[in-house]
Amino acid sequence: MWFWQQAATWPDFWPDFWPDFAALTRRMADDEADLRRKLWRKLKREVATMPFLEDVLTAHYCAFDRHTPLHVKAALVGAIVYFVAPDDLIPDYLPIIGYADDAAVLGIAIKLMSSHIKPEHREAARRMVARLREA
Numbered sequence: 001m002w003f004w005q006q007a008a009t010w011p012d013f014w015p016d017f018w019p020d021f022a023a024l025t026r027r028m029a030d031d032e033a034d035l036r037r038k039l040w041r042k043l044k045r046e047v048a049t050m051p052f053l054e055d056v057l058t059a060h061y062c063a064f065d066r067h068t069p070l071h072v073k074a075a076l077v078g079a080i081v082y083f084v085a086p087d088d089l090i091p092d093y094l095p096i097i098g099y100a101d102d103a104a105v106l107g108i109a110i111k112l113m114s115s116h117i118k119p120e121h122r123e124a125a126r127r128m129v130a131r132l133r134e135a
Contacts, residue, residue, distance in 0.1 A: 048132040052103050056083060057125035059110055062117045072116045079109035 047053060062068055063076035082088055083102045092098040110117065 044132050054125045054129050055106055055110055057128050058121050061121040061124045068116055072113045075109050075113055079106045
């Protein structure tokens with residue numbers, strides 16, 4: 001505590017930019033809601049352009065259905081986690097091939113578990129994709 005009391009008496013302890021910094025902070029806080037809305041709109045738009053988004057959502061709806069058997073849930077959740085993980089076999093930021101391994105893992109999981117994927121899961125995924133693409 002003593003240091004701060006002593007430092008407050010120094011002539012250059014409060015530099016000139018502090019009032020501007022405080023105004024900037026207030027302005028940023030006021031714009032936070034607008035920024036958050038714009039960020040989510042952009043993220044939804046970017047995600048909506050992904051070619052196999054419907055498959056990811058179908059796997060999600062099937063994996064979190066309470067009537068889905070445990071081994072099916074485990075396989076589908078594993079594929080979804082592999083898709084979400086940024087560090088996988090081929091990094092996602094590489095153009096064209098970045099999502100190739102994710103699509104392959106997801107495709108294999110869906111193919112193996114296709115007998116447990118119900119039309120309701122696919123329809124829920126289609127509705128969500130349509131909602132994301134209209135945003």
